Amino acid sequence: MNRREAISAVAWLLGGTVVGADLLVSCTSKPVQVNSLFNADQVALLNEVAETILPATSTPGAKEAKVGDFMAQMVLDCYKKEDQEVFTAGINKLDQASKAKYGDTFMYLDKAKKTALLTALDQEQKEYQSSKKSEDPNHYFRMMKELTLVGYFTSEVGATQALRYDPVPGKYDGCMPYKKGDKAWAT
Secondary structure, eight states, rough: OOHHHHHHHHHHHHHHHHHHHHHHHHHHHHOOOOHHHHHHHHHHHHHHHHHHHHHSSSSSSTTTTTTTHHHHHHHHSSSOOOHHHHHHHHHHHHHHHHHHEEEESSSSSSSHHHHHHHHHHHHHHHHHHHHHTSOOOOOHHHHHHHHHHHHHHHHHHIIIIBHHHHHHSSOTTTTTTOOOTOOOOOO
C-alpha cells in the first residue's frame, strides 16, 4: 500500500465515523414511534398519568404494569377515528394545562402538582360529561382515566397483586365470606 492509498483508506474510515455519528444523532433526536398514533415520549407521559392515578403503594403502580403501552394499543386498535383524535389532542392539552398552571410540562412536575392537575382535570371532565350531548365526544381525561383502570386491573400485576387471583377458581359459591378490608376478586 502506498501513501496515497493509506490516506484514502483513513479518510474513508474517518468520514464514515463522522457520517455514522451524524446519522446516529439525527436518528436518536426524533421520538421513536411505538405505533402509528403514539411515540415513545407520549407513551411515557401516559405512564406518568397512569402512575399518578394509581401510584405504587404496597402493590406495584400503573407504571410497573405498563399501562401507558396498554393505552396506546387500545386507542389504536379499539377507538373510533374521532375518539383517537380527541385522545391524542388531549395529550397536548394536558401538557398545555400543566405549563399554564405550573410553568412546566407534566413529566417534570412533582407528585403533588401532578395530583393537583389531574384532580382539576377530573373535575373538568365530570362537568363536561354531565352537560354533554350524546353525539359529543368523551373528554380526553375521562378516556385516560378509564383506560388506566382497565389496563391496570386486567394486567398481571393488577390482577395478581392488587386483587385476589385464583387461576382455577373451582365451583361457583354465591355466598363467599367477605371480611372488611379483603381484596376484591380478579377471577
